[in-house]
Amino acid sequence: MTRRRAIAGSLTILGALLSAAVLAAPARAASEYNLPYGVTPISHAVYRLHMLAFWMMCGIGLIVFGLIFYSVIFHRRSRHPVPAKFHENTVFEIVWTILPFFILVILAVPAARLLLRMENLRHSQLTVRITGYQWLWRYTYPRYGINVYSRLSNSSLAAVQYGRHLSPYAVPHYLRSVSHPMVVPTGEKIRLLVTGGDVIHAWWVPALGLQIDANPGLINAMWIKILKPGVYRGACNQICGWGHGYMPIVVVAKPPQQFLEWVRHWRAMHRGPGQGDFPPHPLGL
Amino acid sequence: MSSEVLAHEHAAEHAPPRGFMRWITTTNHKDIGTMYLVLSLIMFFVGGAMAMVIRAQLFRPDMQLVTPLFFNQMATMHGLIMIFGAVMPAFVGLANWMIPMMIGAPDMALPRLNNWSFWILPFAFTLLLITLFLPGGGPQGGWTMYVPFNLQLGYGFPFMIFAIHLMGISSVMGAINIIATILNMRAPGMTLMKMPLFVWAWLITAYLLIAVMPVLAGGVTMQLLDRYFGTHFFSVAGGGSPILWEHVFWFFGHPEVYIMILPAFGIISEIIPTFSRKPIFGYRSMVYALASIAFLSFIVWGHHMFVVGMPVAADLFFMFSTMLIAVPTGIKIFNWVATMWKGSLTFETPMLFAVAFIVLFTIGGFSGVMLALVPADFQYNNSYFVVAHFHYVLVTGAVFAIMAAVYYWLPKWTGHMYNEFWGKTHFWLSAIAANVLYFPMHFLGLAGMPRRIPDYPLQFANLNMVVSIGGFVFGLSQLIFVAVIFSCVRAGKKAEARAWEGARGLEWTLPSPVPYHSFSTPPEIA
Ligand SMILES: [Cu+2]
Numbered sequence: 084m085t086r087r088r089a090i091a092g093s094l095t096i097l098g099a100l101l102s103a104a105v106l107a108a109p110a111r112a113a114s115e116y117n118l119p120y121g122v123t124p125i126s127h128a129v130y131r132l133h134m135l136a137f138w139m140m141c142g143i144g145l146i147v148f149g150l151i152f153y154s155v156i157f158h159r160r161s162r163h164p165v166p167a168k169f170h171e172n173t174v175f176e177i178v179w180t181i182l183p184f185f186i187l188v189i190l191a192v193p194a195a196r197l198l199l200r201m202e203n204l205r206h207s208q209l210t211v212r213i214t215g216y217q218w219l220w221r222y223t224y225p226r227y228g229i230n231v232y233s234r235l236s237n238s239s240l241a242a243v244q245y246g247r248h249l250s251p252y253a254v255p256h257y258l259r260s261v262s263h264p265m266v267v268p269t270g271e272k273i274r275l276l277v278t279g280g281d282v283i284h285a286w287w288v289p290a291l292g293l294q295i296d297a298n299p300g301l302i303n304a305m306w307i308k309i310l311k312p313g314v315y316r317g318a319c320n321q322i323c324g325w326g327h328g329y330m331p332i333v334v335v336a337k338p339p340q341q342f343l344e345w346v347r348h349w350r351a352m353h354r355g356p357g358q359g360d361f362p363p364h365p366l367g368l
Numbered sequence: 369m370s371s372e373v374l375a376h377e378h379a380a381e382h383a384p385p386r387g388f389m390r391w392i393t394t395t396n397h398k399d400i401g402t403m404y405l406v407l408s409l410i411m412f413f414v415g416g417a418m419a420m421v422i423r424a425q426l427f428r429p430d431m432q433l434v435t436p437l438f439f440n441q442m443a444t445m446h447g448l449i450m451i452f453g454a455v456m457p458a459f460v461g462l463a464n465w466m467i468p469m470m471i472g473a474p475d476m477a478l479p480r481l482n483n484w485s486f487w488i489l490p491f492a493f494t495l496l497l498i499t500l501f502l503p504g505g506g507p508q509g510g511w512t513m514y515v516p517f518n519l520q521l522g523y524g525f526p527f528m529i530f531a532i533h534l535m536g537i538s539s540v541m542g543a544i545n546i547i548a549t550i551l552n553m554r555a556p557g558m559t560l561m562k563m564p565l566f567v568w569a570w571l572i573t574a575y576l577l578i579a580v581m582p583v584l585a586g587g588v589t590m591q592l593l594d595r596y597f598g599t600h601f602f603s604v605a606g607g608g609s610p611i612l613w614e615h616v617f618w619f620f621g622h623p624e625v626y627i628m629i630l631p632a633f634g635i636i637s638e639i640i641p642t643f644s645r646k647p648i649f650g651y652r653s654m655v656y657a658l659a660s661i662a663f664l665s666f667i668v669w670g671h672h673m674f675v676v677g678m679p680v681a682a683d684l685f686f687m688f689s690t691m692l693i694a695v696p697t698g699i700k701i702f703n704w705v706a707t708m709w710k711g712s713l714t715f716e717t718p719m720l721f722a723v724a725f726i727v728l729f730t731i732g733g734f735s736g737v738m739l740a741l742v743p744a745d746f747q748y749n750n751s752y753f754v755v756a757h758f759h760y761v762l763v764t765g766a767v768f769a770i771m772a773a774v775y776y777w778l779p780k781w782t783g784h785m786y787n788e789f790w791g792k793t794h795f796w797l798s799a800i801a802a803n804v805l806y807f808p809m810h811f812l813g814l815a816g817m818p819r820r821i822p823d824y825p826l827q828f829a830n831l832n833m834v835v836s837i838g839g840f841v842f843g844l845s846q847l848i849f850v851a852v853i854f855s856c857v858r859a860g861k862k863a864e865a866r867a868w869e870g871a872r873g874l875e876w877t878l879p880s881p882v883p884y885h886s887f888s889t890p891p892e893i894a
Contacts, residue, residue, distance in 0.1 A: 115827060116811040118747055125743075133744045133814075140734035147701065147730060154708040155723065158644075159715070167710035170647040179702040180653075180695060187691045187737075194741040195684055201743060202680045242430055243823065251430040251826060258429075258825045282517035283610060285675060285750065289816040294746045296676045298611060299516060300604025303677035320750045320818040322443075322510045323517055325436050328821035 119290050122311045122336070126292025128197050136190055143186070204306050207274035211267065215277075215284030215297035215319065218326030222265040227346050229353075235329045236260040243329060259316040264333035268342035269309050277303045282324065288317030288332055296321060309336040384884065392487070395479030396884065397464045400486050402781075404461025405774075407489060409850070411453030412767075414497070416843050418446040423839035425822055426832050439822035440508035441500060447511030448528075451628065452535045453493055455762065458770045459631040460485075460542045463570050466777065467546060469875040469882065470564045472555025472891045477548035485541035492534035499524030510820060512621070513588070515602040515613045519595050526596075529588045536581040543574035543581075550574075555874070557893030561655070564873050565648065568655050569634025572662045576627050579666075580620040587616035611676055618669035626665040628762060629729075630658060632769030633700055636722050638873070639776050640704050643719035644711030645870040650703040657696035657703075664693050674745045683742045690740040694733065701730055716868070717791035721772035724799050725765060732760030735810065753813025759806045764799075771798075771849065778853070779867035783881030784860030790852045797845035804838030 120130045157163065212223040219234035235243070239258050242249045251257040267273055277286050279299035287294035295303050309315075317332040337345060384390045384399065394400060421442045425433045434442070464482065468475055476482050499506035504522010507513065513528075521528070550571045554563070563571075591613070593599040600606020602613050641648045648654065670678060670686030678686075704726050713719070735757040739748050748754060771794075778786050808831040813819075817828045824832065863880040878886050 115815050115831070118814045119816070129743050129747055132741060133738070133747070136738045136741060136744065140737065144730065144734060147705065148727060150705050151708070151723065151727060154705065154711070155713065155715075158708065158711050158713050160645075160712045163710065163712055166645040166712040168646070169710075170649050170651070170707075172649075172706070175702075175706065176650055176653055176699070180699055183695050183698045187694060190737070190741060191688060191691055194687060194743055197743040198680065198683060198687075201746070256825070258823060282520070283514055287750075287816075287818070289747060292743075292747060294675045294749055298677065301609065301611065301677065317816065318818055318821075321514070322440065322508075322820040324508070324520065325440070327440070328436060328818075328823050 121290045121292045122309050122313065122315065123291050123293075123307050124310070125197075125201055125307070126290060128200070129292040132190075132193055132197060135193070139186065139190065201305070204274055204304055206272060207306055208271040209268065210274045210276060211265065213265075213275055213277045213286055213297065214280045215286065215323070215330070216280040217282060217324050218319070218330040220261075220265070220284075220286070220319075220330065220332060221280070224346075227350065229346065229349055231263050231265065231349075233261045233263050233265060233333070235331060236262055239329075239331075256316065258329065259318070259331045259333070261331055261333045264314070264335045266335045266337060266342060266345050267307075267309060268339040269312050269336045271339065272306055272308045275305050275307065277305065283321050284319045284323050284330070285321035286317070286332060287320040288315050288334055290315040290317075291334065294320060309334075312336050312338055393483070395475075395483050397468050397476045397479070397482065398781075398882065398884070400476075400482050401461045401464030401466075403486050404457045404464060404489075407486075407493075408454050408458035408461060408770075409853075411449055411457065411493065412846070415446050415449035415454055416846065418442045418449065419839060420843050422446060423836040426824070427836040428833060429824055429826055429829050431823070434822070436822040437505060437508065440820065441506045443820050444507045444510050445496070445500070448496065448507065449493070450762075451511065451624070452532075453489075455628045455766050455770070456535075456539065457489060459570075459573070459628070460539075462566075462631065462635070462770070462773050462777075463542075463546055465781065466875060467549055467567055467570060468553070469780075469878060469886055470567050470873055471550065471553060471558055472874050472887050472893070473549060473553035474885060474887050476545050477553055478545045481541050481545050485538045485545065488534050488538040488541075492531045492538065495527050495534070496531035499527045502527065512617055513591070513613075514617075515591060515594070515610050518591060519602075526592065529592050532588050533585055536585040539577050539581045543577035546570055546574040547578075555887070555890040555893055561652070562893065564634075565637035565651070565654055565658075566631070566634035569630045569637070569658055572658050573627050573630045576623045576630070576662055576665065580623045580627075583616060584620040584624075587613065587620065590616070611673075614673055614676060615669070618672045619666075621672065622669040623662075623665040625758075625761070626661060628766045630662065632725070632729075632766045633658065635769045635773045635776075636704060636725055639718050639722040639772055640707050640726075642776075642868050642871045643716060643722070644708045644713055646707060646711040647872075648703070649706035649709075650699070653699055654703055657699045660696045661693060664689060664696070668693065671740055671745075674742050675749045687740055687742045691737065694737050697733055701726060701733075716775075717786070717788065717795055718772045718776035720792065720795045720799075721768050721775065724795070725768045725772065728760055728764035728768070728799075728802070732757055732765055735760065748813060750819055751813035752809045752817045752819055755819050756806050756809035756813060759809070763806070764802050768798075771795075774853065776868075777875075778856050779863035780875060780878075780880050780882060782857050782860070783863050783879075784856050785863050785867070786852050786856035786860060790848055794845060794848040794852060797848070798842060801838050801842035801845055805835055805842050806838075808835050808838075 118130055118133050121127060210225055214221040219232055222231040222233060238254045239260055242251045242254045242257060277295050277297045279297040281299060284297040285294055286297055291307050293305055293307060295305050313336055315334045319327060319330040391403060421434060425431050425439055502523040504524060506524045507521060507528045509518040550567055590601040594601050600608045602608050602610050637648055637654060668686060668690045670682055671690040674683055739745055739757060775786060775791055812828055812831050817824055865879050866876040867880055874891055
């Protein structure tokens with residue numbers, strides 16, 4: 084009797100949670116606690132895959148933990164003094180070998196399809212080369228002959244440097260602002276060629292649903308297509324030394340017309356082939 | 369009668385020397401097991417102190433308690449010390465103590481090798497720890513030691529490499545000894561399929577160790593050659609590749625994480641039946657699951673490298689093979705639950721840790737399945753989500769299992785019952801604090817916080833403070849653990865031979881504390 088009630092109870096909770104999930108799904112406000120929904124078709128798909136996996140794990144957890152807690156409560160010695168003797172059951176053992184396999188297929192199929200989509204680099208409209216250095220990023224636009232060095236902004240730097248007592252709370256976007264951002268057009272398929280200048284770094288911007296290692300001497304290719312103009316922030320995500328925590332990434336997405344204006348403006352400001360030398364080390368090492 | 373006299377003379381002849389020489393010259397599996405466990409406890413606190421530095425620095429943004437350089441050394445050394453110094457020696461110590469007693473053998477098969485494999489370790493950790501005081505500091509590229517960054521280290525670099533060589537030699541010798549003992553010294557009648565699951569788990573783990581520790585040794589030797597002898601294994605300019613290191617490292621690294629969890633599975637499979645008063649459910653499928661997890665561990669290393677830029681086919685292969693591990697792991701979890709089902713459960717400290725292990729390790733398994741999904745891993749990789757994942761499997765998994773084992777077998781080792789009240793207090797504080805410590809890390813990672821950073825943007829401030837508080841409570845609770853162990857060694861209620869009335873297995877047929885030489889004549893196995 085009690086067992087049936089407990090099972091019914093846990094099923095109700097499971098159902099409630101799942102329906103809450105369905106209801107909560109459209110409300111994807113930027114969260115402190117979850118993956119960002121992001122601004123690219125890929126980041127949207129990644130978010131959906133993540134939530135699918137998350138709720139499936141919650142469902143399985145509810146069943147497994149429900150069984151454990153049921154046993155902990157109802158099979159303790161005070162309630163269940165005489166232990167049963169069984170120690171095998173072929174049917175159950177086959178079921179819990181086969182069933183997880185099918186659950187995994189439900190996750191593996193969409194994951195594999197999405198991966199193939201992410202790796203499809205055809206028909207890109209613009210190429211940006213990204214190089215990681217200790218400890219800054221360089222963005223090169225081969226089509227426009229533009230070369231942007233992007234290091235930690237002076238305002239964050241002022242808060243970081245020892246002896247200066249500037250509170251990080253006084254700095255806008257502490258550790259997520261840079262001297263010069265990477266500027267890209269919205270709505271275009273952009274191919275990113277990522278490499279490392281010295282050691283391995285990783286280029287990660289959560290809102291773009293993308294992370295890729297910057298390996299010295301090797302080039303990785305990925306693509307993004309940003310749907311919404313805005314400022315998207317990330318950071319180096321592979322330990323690369325002293326300044327690893329101080330090499331943020333800022334991507335500014337502008338509508339194509341404004342992007343071209345930025346290109347014209349940048350080229351007018353930075354004439355000549357060299358466009359300035361490698362900037363001095365931001366942390367003064 | 370005469371055989372008894374002989375046995376007595378034999379024992380007298382082999383009585384341990386007194387004082388310090390006893391511990392240096394000992395070939396006794398119990399003495400060596402004790403030394404392994406003590407070393408592991410010391411290293412647990414050394415690595416734990418480093419974790420406290422990390423959590424203090426991350427308590428709020430712009431803390432500037434330590435320099436970023438020192439922070440990176442703490443993050444790296446914490447990993448190396450906890451893996452090679454705390455978890456692995458603890459399992460070897462438990463193997464030394466328990467395997468001969470569980471299979472009815474008088475000692476380990478190769479007692480002198482056993483002595484040596486322990487005494488290498490203090491030197492290995494001295495080498496590793498003194499790097500902190502050398503010019504250029506200790507290792508700071510993470511325990512994964514990715515090149516080329518790792519080649520930029522200061523004078524600490526060769527010390528770290530040789531420390532790893534020594535740890536590898538010690539592990540391989542320990543593994544050879546365990547295999548030799550299990551295969552040759554079982555009491556008559558104890559067939560392989562009658563062995564306790566802890567012994568099975570260790571047999572398989574020992575093969576994993578022999579297979580992968582030489583790979584790590586070879587890999588770090590290649591780093592040494594690259595740095596000092598002009599080879600170019602890992603530099604593209606010379607025809608090598610930094611990715612080669614990642615493949616070599618993770619070919620070692622993935623089986624390594626199973627080296628740290630299979631013996632834990634074995635421990636849990638001993639404790640759950642004892643306190644459920646019911647035999648383990650599905651013994652055979654437990655053994656097969658262990659074996660298939662061990663096999664799969666060799667073909668999944670690429671899941672640590674999805675963002676490295678592997679071919680799509682490799683990504684797909686590693687995703688599918690990784691997801692497959694969930695099947696045998698699930699079998700083990702269901703079998704433990706089925707063992708508890710309709711048992712007659714009591715919740716002494718070992719059982720509390722064991723039940724917490726099942727629940728919390730499963731949570732680590734869930735995030736593991738999520739991490740296996742390549743597209744999602746492009747977001748999770750190297751974030752605090754990963755940190756949460758592996759601390760769930762290694763702390764609330766492996767370390768909780770070790771603590772469960774210590775409480776479970778302390779009465780057997782010392783002849784005293786530990787203090788149940790303080791044991792339970794230690795459990796509840798640890799279990800609650802560990803979740804305050806590790807659970808919010810999932811959210812931090814999803815929201816975009818990278819691992820191994822000494823400072824962070826303000827949106828991560830609240831959760832980091834919660835995590836740090838959990839960390840401090842968890843760290844302090846471990847002092848209770850030490851106090852309980854010490855007081856149990858010194859005094860306590862007399863333990864019976866069968867300290868837990870539900871316990872089966874040969875070790876409980878011996879008196880508590882166990883005599884210096886156990887099973888001089890092999891026991892009868894029904
Ligand atoms: Cu970097």
